[in-house]
Amino acid sequence: MTEIYQLRYFLAVVETGSFTKAAERVYVTQPTLSAGIKKLEANLGTRLFDRSAKRVFLTENGTRFVERAKAVMHQLNLAESAMKNEDTPKLLRLGILMTIPSQSIRQILQPFGRQEAGLITELFEGTEQEILNRMDEGRIDLALTILRPGTKNNAISLYREAYSLAVASHHPLANAKSIDPTELANEPTIVRSRCEVLSETSRFFTDRNVRPRLVYRTAQDERALAMVAAGVGFTTLPDHYRAEGVTRVPMKGYDFEREIGFVFSEHHLSDEKSDLLKRFVDLTKSSLPDMAYEKITIGNLT
Amino acid sequence: MTEIYQLRYFLAVVETGSFTKAAERVYVTQPTLSAGIKKLEANLGTRLFDRSAKRVFLTENGTRFVERAKAVMHQLNLAESAMKNEDTPKLLRLGILMTIPSQSIRQILQPFGRQEAGLITELFEGTEQEILNRMDEGRIDLALTILRPGTKNNAISLYREAYSLAVASHHPLANAKSIDPTELANEPTIVRSRCEVLSETSRFFTDRNVRPRLVYRTAQDERALAMVAAGVGFTTLPDHYRAEGVTRVPMKGYDFEREIGFVFSEHHLSDEKSDLLKRFVDLTKSSLPDMAYEKITIGNLT
DNA sequence: AAATTAAATAGACTGTATCTATGACTGAAA
DNA sequence: TTTCAGTCATAGATACAGTCTATTTAATTT
Structure with a gap:
């Protein structure tokens, strides 16, 4: 089962092109982030990144997953912020x-x-x-x-x-x-x-x-x-x-x-x-x- | 931060109208589910259910949250299943x-x-x-x-x-x-x-x-x-x-x-x-x- | 070949979901 | 009115998994 933290880590790597930088961004250490991405890949049954020493690159499947991951996070943000707004009485x-x-x-x-x-x-x-x-x-x-x-x-x-x-x-x-x-x-x-x-x-x-x-x-x-x-x-x-x-x-x-x-x-x-x-x-x-x-x-x- | 398991529990209670039945449905015990809902409510800053001895009822905010929670889960399911399908070449x-x-x-x-x-x-x-x-x-x-x-x-x-x-x-x-x-x-x-x-x-x-x-x-x-x-x-x-x-x-x-x-x-x-x-x-x-x-x-x- | 950089792996630690047990409350039946 | 059944909440212990530190591996640069 995919977890929110895995999606957060994934999108941070997409943004930064680097596990190390992404780890800084989400306030965990690099091995934590590495393990999280590995679990996500295992769950989805496909590799999301091609790793190199200089930077990481999205695989074709990784690329397809980016929009999906964004959609989940977007809906989650909407869900949370929807609870912060107050309804006022309406006429019709x-x-x-x-x-x-x-x-x-x-x-x-x-x-x-x-x-x-x-x-x-x-x-x-x-x-x-x-x-x-x-x-x-x-x-x-x-x-x-x-x-x-x-x-x-x-x-x-x-x-x-x-x-x-x-x-x-x-x-x-x-x-x-x-x-x-x-x-x-x-x-x-x-x-x-x-x-x-x-x-x-x-x-x-x-x-x-x-x-x-x-x-x-x-x-x-x-x-x-x-x-x-x-x-x-x-x-x-x-x-x-x-x-x-x-x-x-x-x-x-x-x-x-x-x-x-x-x-x-x-x-x-x-x-x-x-x-x-x-x-x-x-x-x-x-x-x-x-x-x-x-x-x-x-x-x-x- | 809202977690997926909390949304799962929430939607199970919505469906069954009962913490006990919902717990069975998601394969955890009732106190686990109760604690999960409590965390979700704490995170969102609002009560999602009115509790009674016979059944639980969605609050107005809980009702608003149902669609949001469903949207998150829907996107998550889409994200996971999108990785299972193979792209075929397209013409234009x-x-x-x-x-x-x-x-x-x-x-x-x-x-x-x-x-x-x-x-x-x-x-x-x-x-x-x-x-x-x-x-x-x-x-x-x-x-x-x-x-x-x-x-x-x-x-x-x-x-x-x-x-x-x-x-x-x-x-x-x-x-x-x-x-x-x-x-x-x-x-x-x-x-x-x-x-x-x-x-x-x-x-x-x-x-x-x-x-x-x-x-x-x-x-x-x-x-x-x-x-x-x-x-x-x-x-x-x-x-x-x-x-x-x-x-x-x-x-x-x-x-x-x-x-x-x-x-x-x-x-x-x-x-x-x-x-x-x-x-x-x-x-x-x-x-x-x-x-x-x-x-x-x-x-x-x- | 050595140095540097970055991701992966290993093992210990920490936080929290989860469990069992119990308490509190409500409503129905006797 | 009392008892019982059902349900949610709380408490404390346990199990699990994210997380950390330390180290290894791999690739690239000097």
Whole structure:
């Protein structure tokens, strides 16, 4: 098991190019640092440095590990400093599912933003589970997220949508009415890492013995779409996602759907906040014809 | 200093709701786990659990810490598993600055994607420094990023752009020809956490004794824009960023600029890859009239 | 070949995670 | 009301592993 001190030592050597200097930097002796690096290398099963008398050099694997080690330390620092900041009371704290298109969010939020400017005092964006956790803990007043049957919270449905394929409009498959997944074998693919049906999608392809080639993985769906439009690869995502240069095509057997709406729990709400929330939802629903099903057509939406 | 074992214990208690059960799960005795949690709480300076005889409950701070602890462990797992996978040679590995608009990326990449489908075999997206590091380490062949004077790499300029204000088109300030920063005092603001001039922008406001109110912080610029359009708050960003419902307005004294282009180093390139790269750059430049200066006008771009 | 520098190894020491044993507290059942 | 069961906290001893000092090994320079 990798330990924090080992990562500290490793990064000190990376910075200084020398075990001796690194040891000074982290306030231990050189043999301590040497032993720590040795343990880290043993744990990872690979050599991280090529040693010479004058200086040490990162191996190829060592180089790959640097960013990873930095990421761990970065998260650790964030974790520690997050405990030093104090929360102050908020008026309306809104949680938004990160896999909802920005355009849809704008449509949904804009009516309220126009009439009640400034009352959304905190926004949290995350995965479905993160949002639910925060609501359970009273840290979000209202969430725009996926509706699931049997939820204990209050739910107001806004729209339903299917998941389908997204390919570049100039792609040979873009004109098909429907695509057989086997046509995507070895095609470059872009993975939306926060997709709610990511494992189902993976299984969908695996079950058909289709292995797309991973080119790019991102948590930012608009990025994924831009790469699709650029011809880098295909992806799958909910139908409301549209972009210039991207054609949406159904895929045979790919029948996943989701329902998007507001979720709130009244357990943690003051009367004032309950009022505000009700105003928010009513105003938003009254502007929803724009989001109705009939506006969504499958195919090239540009 | 927080240690990994403390995080392991903490997350086990979160999962089980009980020190005793958590201790079983992590294969230590309950007093060991109790002491570990106590050390963690001492280090963080806050209580993470409310203890009762039946079960333990997360405090508000404990709840905030859960996601942080998970992020650390997640990165640690990634770091370890990254050493177990073997790199395979890639054809063209492209690094892209994360603060370039998706639309610009699509315009830049699409000509190549049309004619050379499938040859972009790996995409990395990150901050400027991350991209430069990866290029130095030979892990990126070509980068689309900010050009800085005095760089050691080869650089090809694509366009220059200024930074300016983005407000909702229905905002009272949206019709101004230019905005004085003092008009933004106490206005809700959205922070783009990966902005290259984030500290300069912060200092810009501080120097004028202007304190906008932070509502939302995100690394996703398209999200920031959607929130601006929705009226949640204002932000600053490069001029190429546009969105429906967002008006771009210059701000007096806010004179930051950036130059975007391709960067590559020939030190790590095979002849074949050098060829491919040259084709990429030539093809892209030949389609660049779309990106020329004259197409950028300041004001409402919808 | 000798001197210098820096990483590796060996063995003793020190700090702390861990164990066993016990105490304190709470809630449920008799 | 008392007893019992369950759970977290505390105390003291033990075991383990990071750390130290001393030395060896390896590479480079003079």
